[in-house]
Amino acid sequence: MTDALVIVNGVTLSDHGNSVQVEDNRDPVDITAFGAVVKQWAKGLGDGKITIGFFQDFAAGKVHATLQPLISSSTGIVVEVRPTSAARSATNPAILMTGSLFNYSGLNGNIGEASTITAEFLNTGSGGITYPTS
Amino acid sequence: MGNLYAPTSERAKALHGEKPVELDLTAIEEADQIGAGHLEIVPRTYRVLSNNFAAGEQGSDVDLAMPVEQEAALIQGGHIERVGAKPAKKKG
Numbered sequence: 001m002t003d004a005l006v007i008v009n010g011v012t013l014s015d016h017g018n019s020v021q022v023e024d025n026r027d028p029v030d031i032t033a034f035g036a037v038v039k040q041w042a043k044g045l046g047d048g049k050i051t052i053g054f055f056q057d058f059a060a061g062k063v064h065a066t067l068q069p070l071i072s073s074s075t076g077i078v079v080e081v082r083p084t085s086a087a088r089s090a091t092n093p094a095i096l097m098t099g100s101l102f103n104y105s106g107l108n109g110n111i112g113e114a115s116t117i118t119a120e121f122l123n124t125g126s127g128g129i130t131y132p133t134s
Numbered sequence: 135m136g137n138l139y140a141p142t143s144e145r146a147k148a149l150h151g152e153k154p155v156e157l158d159l160t161a162i163e164e165a166d167q168i169g170a171g172h173l174e175i176v177p178r179t180y181r182v183l184s185n186n187f188a189a190g191e192q193g194s195d196v197d198l199a200m201p202v203e204q205e206a207a208l209i210q211g212g213h214i215e216r217v218g219a220k221p222a223k224k225k226g
Contacts, residue, residue, distance in 0.1 A: 012187075
């Protein structure tokens with residue numbers, strides 16, 4: 001992955017991003033009944049999480065200015081990531097989630113290193129993670 | 135900073151009238167009113183200040199309907215400003 005697209009609340013932050021992790025999960029529900037010889041599982045509630053790594057930038061309109069207001073906000077915002085910065089397509093689907101920022105490590109690094117921070121968004125919408133191709 | 139809402143239910147029209155109304159609601163109040171079908175956010179014109187906001191080019195004006203917290207986050211982040219919302223400059 002060399003050219004992923006990252007859009008948070010309508011703001012493109014790809015030029016500061018360096019990692020993306022998408023987790024689209026379903027809770028496993030044990031439905032094994034008496035007499036069974038193997039465990040049986042059903043899918044329970046879905047969940048979604050998008051974790052993005054950034055090089056921190058405190059300039060206006062950049063990483064901190066975009067993310068910091070979201071940590072105290074309860075309104076869901078749209079997070080979109082794509083494998084590449086090209087337009088949405090069947091081979092470059094968007095990964096979309098309405099979520100809120102639950103974890104924001106505003107400053108992180110050691111002497112002589114770039115400050116690399118992470119922003120963790122959890123699903124707050126009713127639709128979970130979707131994969132539109134157009 | 136309030137938002138502009140169109141009353142959409144009979145209850146809201148009785149409370150606020152038929153025309154769009156400026157209300158200073160909290161994020162929770164706003165979500166409740168919209169979710170219950172009483173109010174709808176009326177699009178407002180914003181000027182795009184940053185060069186990485188997907189809704190429009192830097193310096194352009196765009197019409198957007200946003201919840202109060204989303205708007206606040208984008209204004210605080212230096213991405214947009216309300217058109218016509220700047221305070222008048224002091225003389226002298």
